[in-house]
Amino acid sequence: MRWLGSSFLVGASVILAACGGGGDREDQASAGSDRPLTVYAAASLTEVFPQIDPNARFNFAGSDELATQIREGAPADVYAAANAKYPRQLYDEGVVEKPVVFASNRLILIVPKGNPAAIERVQDLRKPGTKLVVAAEGVPVGDYTREVLRTLELSDALENVVSNEDDVKGVAGKVALGEADAGFVYATDATPVRDKVRVIELPAGSQPPIEYELAVVAASENKQAADAFVKRVLGARGRDALAAAGFVVP
Numbered sequence: 001m002r003w004l005g006s007s008f009l010v011g012a013s014v015i016l017a018a019c020g021g022g023g024d025r026e027d028q029a030s031a032g033s034d035r036p037l038t039v040y041a042a043a044s045l046t047e048v049f050p051q052i053d054p055n056a057r058f059n060f061a062g063s064d065e066l067a068t069q070i071r072e073g074a075p076a077d078v079y080a081a082a083n084a085k086y087p088r089q090l091y092d093e094g095v096v097e098k099p100v101v102f103a104s105n106r107l108i109l110i111v112p113k114g115n116p117a118a119i120e121r122v123q124d125l126r127k128p129g130t131k132l133v134v135a136a137e138g139v140p141v142g143d144y145t146r147e148v149l150r151t152l153e154l155s156d157a158l159e160n161v162v163s164n165e166d167d168v169k170g171v172a173g174k175v176a177l178g179e180a181d182a183g184f185v186y187a188t189d190a191t192p193v194r195d196k197v198r199v200i201e202l203p204a205g206s207q208p209p210i211e212y213e214l215a216v217v218a219a220s221e222n223k224q225a226a227d228a229f230v231k232r233v234l235g236a237r238g239r240d241a242l243a244a245a246g247f248v249v250p
Contacts, residue, residue: 037225038075040066042082042140042212043167044105044186048245049080052238053229062139062167070095070217077226080214080233082168082186083140087213096215102233103212103247105186107144109200110175110193117181122148122202125157125182132157133171133180136164141171144208145184151206172197186210188246212247 037056041049046060059066059074063081067090070076079096081087087099111119117130125132135142142164149155162180165171171183176193182200190199214233216226232238239249 035075035221037077037222037229039078039080039229040070040074040076041078041080041214042066043169044082044141044189045080045212046169047192048188048241048247049233051241051245052232056229060167060169062135064138064140065166073219076217077220077222078214078216078229080212081140082210082212083143084211084213085140087215091215094218096217099213099215100230100234101211101213101250102238103242103249105188105210105212105247106207107141107148107184107202107210108187108190109182109184109202110172110190110197111182111200112175112178112180113196113198114178115198116178119182119200121200122152122154122157122206125160126154127160130157130160131162131179131181132160133163133165133174133183134158134161135168135171135184136166139165139167140210141168141184141186144210147208148184148202148206151208152203191246 038059039049039056040059042063043060049058063083063086066079067086070079070090079087079090087096090096091099109122119125134145137143137146149157163174168185168189172185172189172193174180175183176196190197214230216223216230220226242249
């Protein structure tokens with residue numbers, strides 16, 4: 001079995017160094033087991049989740065890939081996805097406990113700072129020779145992208161796709177590096193690359209509803225710590241961190 005795929009684990013020591021430590025009682029909730037609390041989370045949560053729990057271990061990747069890993073028995077305690085589809089599928093299969101909504105996001109188009117292809121609006125993605133990068137089908141941001149293009153009757157712009165990425169970070173990275181002329185990402189994922197990209201907002205009425213859900217994995221051996229993590233995300237500390245990162249909290 002291959003559980004990590006193209007995703008990556010972030011250990012507690014790295015997170016503590018990056019976040020300046022933190023040892024209050026709430027943080028210690030994830031330390032009550034021989035194995036650290038392990039959270040499998042959508043790539044778009046890479047910057048914010050370690051702020052909510054610096055002691056947890058994180059595996060960030062596309063929500064679809066993580067769902068597959070958990071089905072195959074990966075040692076996850078909590079699953080957080082960038083849509084409702086995968087958590088609810090796993091819940092119906094008895095793989096996770098009942099999911100809860102904890103945040104929402106919005107889709108945007110980004111172009112490199114210099115904008116060499118002169119992309120000023122979504123409709124410009126149809127221009128011949130445009131190098132468009134998107135997330136693959138099945139990845140939530142990839143499905144949202146295709147939904148927006150269908151709504152705007154611009155599905156033919158997909159003919160200009162030069163790369164289908166495994167997650168939203170792959171899209172943002174290629175645009176930021178100038179390897180693509182444009183790409184669709186979550187608004188929160190433009191922030192880490194804001195010095196290298198320009199943001200183009202989507203036309204009114206084309207924005208799909210984007211809800212994030214998380215759930216405790218039924219087979220978790222760290223149920224107490226997993227429950228504590230969910231409560232932390234839904235509580236004041238989690239809401240403040242998510243809002244500061246640009247997410248909309250319910």
